[in-house]
Amino acid sequence: MAIVVRIDVELARRKMSVGEFAEQVGLTPANVAVLKNGRAKAVRFATLEAMCRVLECQPGDLLEYVPDESLVQR
Template sequence: MPIIINLDVVMAKRKVSLNELSEKVGITLSNLSVLKTGKGKAIRFNTLEAICKALDCQPGDILEYKE
């Protein structure tokens, strides 16, 4: 898939754990883990917005397009 999820990288830079982010965003650990590992097929804009707010980042920091 040409869309790369860099959530794990952003979380590491911010020193935020999966548990912390799950609580801040209000998403289950399993759903967040699917996103973090890049296995997700979709993300809701309100979820992306909540993640960006919690990590103080832009969507482009999390999502990357590569051919």
């Protein structure tokens, strides 16, 4: 996957549980798990905004682009 989700890093920095985060963002813990595990196909800007508000961070703190090896070797 080319996009790495780093929600778990930001949660750990703030000593915040997934349940607390989910409640404050307005997601279910199951949907937070989908995001954390990189299985989400999309993220709404409203959701990203809420995550950044709750975690007091920037979108780049939560999402990182990492090129696939197969694309780099071309």
